[in-house]
Amino acid sequence: MNNTQAIIITIGDELLIGQIVDTNSAWIAQQLNILGISVKERIAVGDTRDAIIEALSEAIPKADLILLTGGLGPTSDDITKPVLCSFFGGKLVVNEDVLAHVTELFRKRNRPIIERNMKQAEVPDNCRVIHNPMGTAPGMLFEQNGKWIVSLPGVPFEMKAMMTETLLPDFATRFGSTQAIVHRNILTIGEGESFLAERISDLEAALPAHIRLAYLPSPMAVKLRLTGTGTDEAALTKEVEHHRDLIAARVQNRLVALEDHPIELLLANALKKQNLTIGLAESCTGGYIGHKLTQINGSSAFFKGGIISYATSAKSDILGIPAAVIEKEGVVSEAIATEMAQAARKLLHSDIGIGITGILSADPYEDKSPVGTIFISVAGPGEIRAKKYQLHYDRVQNKETATQLALYQAFEFIRPE
Amino acid sequence: MNNTQAIIITIGDELLIGQIVDTNSAWIAQQLNILGISVKERIAVGDTRDAIIEALSEAIPKADLILLTGGLGPTSDDITKPVLCSFFGGKLVVNEDVLAHVTELFRKRNRPIIERNMKQAEVPDNCRVIHNPMGTAPGMLFEQNGKWIVSLPGVPFEMKAMMTETLLPDFATRFGSTQAIVHRNILTIGEGESFLAERISDLEAALPAHIRLAYLPSPMAVKLRLTGTGTDEAALTKEVEHHRDLIAARVQNRLVALEDHPIELLLANALKKQNLTIGLAESCTGGYIGHKLTQINGSSAFFKGGIISYATSAKSDILGIPAAVIEKEGVVSEAIATEMAQAARKLLHSDIGIGITGILSADPYEDKSPVGTIFISVAGPGEIRAKKYQLHYDRVQNKETATQLALYQAFEFIRPE
Numbered sequence: 001m002n003n004t005q006a007i008i009i010t011i012g013d014e015l016l017i018g019q020i021v022d023t024n025s026a027w028i029a030q031q032l033n034i035l036g037i038s039v040k041e042r043i044a045v046g047d048t049r050d051a052i053i054e055a056l057s058e059a060i061p062k063a064d065l066i067l068l069t070g071g072l073g074p075t076s077d078d079i080t081k082p083v084l085c086s087f088f089g090g091k092l093v094v095n096e097d098v099l100a101h102v103t104e105l106f107r108k109r110n111r112p113i114i115e116r117n118m119k120q121a122e123v124p125d126n127c128r129v130i131h132n133p134m135g136t137a138p139g140m141l142f143e144q145n146g147k148w149i150v151s152l153p154g155v156p157f158e159m160k161a162m163m164t165e166t167l168l169p170d171f172a173t174r175f176g177s178t179q180a181i182v183h184r185n186i187l188t189i190g191e192g193e194s195f196l197a198e199r200i201s202d203l204e205a206a207l208p209a210h211i212r213l214a215y216l217p218s219p220m221a222v223k224l225r226l227t228g229t230g231t232d233e234a235a236l237t238k239e240v241e242h243h244r245d246l247i248a249a250r251v252q253n254r255l256v257a258l259e260d261h262p263i264e265l266l267l268a269n270a271l272k273k274q275n276l277t278i279g280l281a282e283s284c285t286g287g288y289i290g291h292k293l294t295q296i297n298g299s300s301a302f303f304k305g306g307i308i309s310y311a312t313s314a315k316s317d318i319l320g321i322p323a324a325v326i327e328k329e330g331v332v333s334e335a336i337a338t339e340m341a342q343a344a345r346k347l348l349h350s351d352i353g354i355g356i357t358g359i360l361s362a363d364p365y366e367d368k369s370p371v372g373t374i375f376i377s378v379a380g381p382g383e384i385r386a387k388k389y390q391l392h393y394d395r396v397q398n399k400e401t402a403t404q405l406a407l408y409q410a411f412e413f414i415r416p417e
Numbered sequence: 418m419n420n421t422q423a424i425i426i427t428i429g430d431e432l433l434i435g436q437i438v439d440t441n442s443a444w445i446a447q448q449l450n451i452l453g454i455s456v457k458e459r460i461a462v463g464d465t466r467d468a469i470i471e472a473l474s475e476a477i478p479k480a481d482l483i484l485l486t487g488g489l490g491p492t493s494d495d496i497t498k499p500v501l502c503s504f505f506g507g508k509l510v511v512n513e514d515v516l517a518h519v520t521e522l523f524r525k526r527n528r529p530i531i532e533r534n535m536k537q538a539e540v541p542d543n544c545r546v547i548h549n550p551m552g553t554a555p556g557m558l559f560e561q562n563g564k565w566i567v568s569l570p571g572v573p574f575e576m577k578a579m580m581t582e583t584l585l586p587d588f589a590t591r592f593g594s595t596q597a598i599v600h601r602n603i604l605t606i607g608e609g610e611s612f613l614a615e616r617i618s619d620l621e622a623a624l625p626a627h628i629r630l631a632y633l634p635s636p637m638a639v640k641l642r643l644t645g646t647g648t649d650e651a652a653l654t655k656e657v658e659h660h661r662d663l664i665a666a667r668v669q670n671r672l673v674a675l676e677d678h679p680i681e682l683l684l685a686n687a688l689k690k691q692n693l694t695i696g697l698a699e700s701c702t703g704g705y706i707g708h709k710l711t712q713i714n715g716s717s718a719f720f721k722g723g724i725i726s727y728a729t730s731a732k733s734d735i736l737g738i739p740a741a742v743i744e745k746e747g748v749v750s751e752a753i754a755t756e757m758a759q760a761a762r763k764l765l766h767s768d769i770g771i772g773i774t775g776i777l778s779a780d781p782y783e784d785k786s787p788v789g790t791i792f793i794s795v796a797g798p799g800e801i802r803a804k805k806y807q808l809h810y811d812r813v814q815n816k817e818t819a820t821q822l823a824l825y826q827a828f829e830f831i832r833p834e
Contacts, residue, residue: 014633016456017600018446019642019677021438025461029435039433041472044442044459047631055458058475074611075632076621116611155634157810183434194491194533204493214464215492216431217572227430260436280704280725286716287699287707290725294703297778297812305731308697308707310722311765318724318735318764347735348728361714393574395714 003179003229004037007059011052011070011080012154015044024069024156031163035172036180037065047071052083056149064147065175070154072137074116081124081140084151088142090126095138098129102136130166134158139167148174180233184244185260186224188251189408193217196224200250203243211240213247219393219401221256221408256408263407264292270414271302271352278410279348280306281319281340283331283357284374288403304348309340319343332357334386337375341386345379352414353379356406361395374402378413385413420596420646421454424476428469428487428497429571432461441486441573448580452589453598454482464488469500473566481564482592487571489554491533498541498557501568505559507543512555515546519553547583551575556584565591597650601661602677603641605668606825610634613641617667620660628657630664636810636818638673638825673825680824681709687831688719688769695827696765697723698736698757700748700774701791705820721765726757736760749774751803754792758803762796769831770796773823778812791819795830802830 008028014020022044029039040063045051052071059066071080085092099121106113120136123129130139130150135158142149150167152159188196193215197204204213210230216223226244230236248255257266271278280289290306293299309315312331316323321339329335340355358374372393377386389405391398425445431437439461446456457480462468469488476483488497502509516538523530537553540546547556547567552575559566567584569576605613610632614621621630627647633640643661647653665672674683688695697706707723710716726732729748733740738756746752757772775791789810794803806822808815 013629013631013644014642015443015459016446017450017644018443018448018456019633019640021440021443023438026432026435026438029433031435033434039435040463040468042432042459042461046457051457073632073634075614077629077631111609114611114615116615157814192528194531197492198531198533212430212494214430214494215490216436217490225431225436227434282704282707284711285708286711286720287697287704287723287725288711290699290704290727291702291708294701294705294727295813295816299703300727303703303727305727305735306704306725307735308704308723308725310707310711310717310720314722314765317766318722348731349734396712397574399712 003181004065004175005040005063006032006037006065006067007040007063008042009052009055009059009066009068010042010044010154011047011068012044013046013077016046024154024159027156027160028067028069028163031168032171033181033183035168035175037171037175038181047077047079049079049083052080053087056087060144060147060149065171066147066149068149068151069159072151072153074120074136080151081122084140084142084149085124085126088124088126088144088149090124092122093125094121095123095129096121097131098123098138101131105136130162132158132162133165134161141167180230180236182228182230182233182236182240183260184226184240184258186226186244186248186251186258187221187256187260188224188254189221189256191222191251191254193222196222196251196254200247203246203250207243208239211243219391219397220405223260224251225260256411262292263404263411265296267407267411268293268296268299268302270411274414276351276414277302277304277349278352278354279304279344279350281344281353281355282306282308283310283315283340284360285356285399285403285406286310288399289354289356289406292403292407304350307344307347315340319347332359332373332375334375334377334388337377338379338384338386341377341379341384351380352410354406354410355379356402358389358402360398360402372398374398374405376402376406376409378410380413385409420598421482421592422457422480423449423454423482423484424457424480425459426469426472426476426483426485427459427461427571428464428485429461430463430494433463441571441576444573444577445484445486445580448585449588450598450600452585452592453596454588454592455598464494464496466496466500469497470504473504477561477564477566482588483564483566485566485568486576489556489568489570491537491553497568498539501557501559501566502541502543505541505543505561505566507541509539510542511538512540512546514548515540515555518548522553547579549575549579550582551578597647597653599645599647599650599653599657600677601643601657601675603661603665603668603675604638604673604677605641605671606638606673608639608668608671610639613639613668613671617664620663620667624660625656628660636808636814637822640677641668642677673828679709680821680828682713684824684828685710685713685716685719687828691831693768693831694719694721694766695769695771696721696761696767698761698770698772699723699725700727700732700757701777702773702816702820702823703727705816706771706773706823709820709824721767724761724764732757736764749776749790749792751792751794751805754794755796755801755803758794758796758801768797769827771823771827772796773819775806775819777815777819789815791815791822793819793823793826795827797830800830802826
């Protein structure tokens with residue numbers, strides 16, 4: 001038996017004119033995968049009746065579960081509810097539970113409630129209403145020939161709350177698959193995908209048909225993902241991990257981790273495990289390393305803070321690097337990166353300090369060093385390791401890559417031999 | 418005549434399992450819109466022959482231009498090239514220009530070239546090859562009954578370079594539309610979309626059929642977008658702007674800007690215009706405000722830097738806030754936010770200082786203040802304005818919102834009356 005196939009339809013003109021980036025679909029796909037439900041397609045369409053109906057009509061024959069997000073707000077451009085209601089041949093009726101919930105929500109936030117908000121309590125009489133604990137727009141679940149069609153708000157935290165509290169448990173019961181999907185990842189750094197592929201070509205050729213290998217390249221790093229499908233989850237996991245271990249052993253010299261975690265989480269976990277703290281002195285990355293580390297829940301256990309020494313005066317006045325040293329070495333230099341790392345450790349009383357300085361883009365106000373030159377230094381109690389990198393991307397990508405490299409270099413620094 | 422319709426197809430299992438967020442589609446959609454080309458749908462499918470062919474077969478009848486991204490790499494999971502080649506009935510042949518380019522790229526980066534990389538120079542004999550200045554995978558342009566089908570790599574900076582250098586100018590020539598699309602935006606803050614909608618309902622009702630109004634809500638802010646279509650771009654622009662001005666005047670008390678810029682760019686432009694500099698003292702936002710400001714090209718003209726005073730010791734040791742004041746007021750307080758803003762100004766020699774402190778999520782290591790409480794203070798030469806906010810989201814969304822609010826509060830602070 002094949003596993004359950006899902007299609008995700010996102011609704012909103014903003015998706016078609018590029019005004020927003022869709023992050024909902026990725027999250028939904030992850031959650032469905034955990035239940036053994038495959039996402040067959042993702043489709044984005046505009047806020048028009050024809051577009052919604054066309055997408056739905058094409059999707060229903062192809063999948064068992066259709067998830068729609070967006071277009072459920074209280075304004076006139078939100079048309080998903082009446083379109084679905086008429087598509088499935090129902091009519092809108094007031095739902096007393098939703099009405100009570102919406103009224104309570106406005107009362108709690110001390111806001112007046114208006115007719116337009118009360119309209120949110122009208123739902124099709126031919127659907128199951130899905131409670132929205134975080135907002136006023138209820139979700140809807142329609143059933144047709146055993147297929148489920150679910151409509152959710154596009155606001156990410158509302159959608160996520162409804163999925164987590166209500167829908168994912170129901171999907172597990174209804175579509176709970178005998179077919180398991182197992183993903184395992186191998187994160188490598190420093191070697192291009194074509195060279196990695198060459199080195200593991202015999203292992204790739206030996207993979208059974210139900211295990212696929214994918215290469216996900218990004219600047220400086222390549223993730224290898226093995227995806228297996230099968231009926232016995234435990235046996236499948238063992239089998240996928242066996243192949244993963246073979247590949248990991250082959251690329252040992254480039255291996256960062258076997259977990260599919262972003263590098264900041266790998267670093268955070270390593271710091272916590274060894275009971276170490278970290279402090280930053282960021283120049284060209286402008287606070288991005290600090291941002292990445294503080295995205296992690298409980299980051300105050302290992303993150304002391306940082307100095308964004310963007311202006312040269314901040315490097316001397318706050319970090320205390322002598323002006324003469326800056327003058328002699330140049331702002332973008334290994335010496336300054338190391339001074340920064342040491343100053344961060346000292347000022348923030350942390351075990352580890354990262355210093356990073358570089359030129360991300362040709363900027364009339366900045367230093368005259370070659371664009372893309374970055375120095376990263378990591379300082380610990382008894383050791384300092386500094387490295388120079390030459391990046392070749394645009395400003396935004398150079399910043400992203402520099403941040404990844406700094407996190408990676410700190411991770412390597414504290415990794416036990 | 419209707420304007421040109423495009424469909425974007427993104428290829429890659431990583432999109433269907435939620436391993437990556439698709440940012441390419443939004444960028445492509447924006448670029449096409451500028452040329453008057455509408456995106457009708459966006460579709461994401463997996464790395465299988467059947468999925469690619471099905472998506473393509475469904476898309477071609479519906480659109481004039483199909484853009485595919487992804488699946489052009491040198492590894493075995495990259496199958497787009499052979500699939501398209503056979504779909505359009507061609508065969509793969511070595512292209513000497515691409516071969517020379519790939520060889521040169523490896524030579525310049527001092528890397529050995531292997532058979533697998535040379536394969537990148539094989540292209541279908543029935544397509545026009547699109548030069549990839551940033552990488553080894555060439556793009557392909559197929560023509561069928563006057564429709565264009567274009568395949569590009571999924572790596573964002575490669576795709577963008579090829580679009581900008583070659584394809585967008587060619588699209589303009591080929592599909593250069595007599596139909597113009599004009600978007601105008603009104604950015605508001607502090608009032609829910611349903612209340613805004615109520616206040617402008619008569620203006621919305623009076624819009625002509627060729628101008629649509631959309632509401633894009635996010636926590637604390639709502640963007641109103643007017644989209645007009647017509648044949649005379651100058652007249653249409655005037656007409657859309659007339660309606661925009663009517664709505665903007667009505668919501669004057671909530672108006673932030675008429676430009677569709679992120680708030681950091683609005684702030685940066687205002688700082689540069691008034692020749693002001695800014696410095697930060699960030700606690701709960703962990704460097705995110707600094708990151709946002711340094712995403713802007715030329716940020717060193719107005720951004721001096723910041724202190725990420727995450728640990729309490731950093732607030733006293735680096736910012737110089739007396740421990741007794743912290744003890745008395747509590748780390749999360751208006752007094753500390755203001756001390757931080759003033760310290761940032763002083764330490765960074767900036768005209769404006771932002772101080773922000775708060776609790777983003779229930780964290781065993783953090784302060785015991787209510788989750789979501791944030792204090793933001795902005796200090797200038799002769800004035801300080803502090804505000805308290807209570808946010809209701811999860812950690813990541815609270816951080817995003819707190820950062821937006823801080824940038825907005827600084828923008829308001831320096832805005833001329």
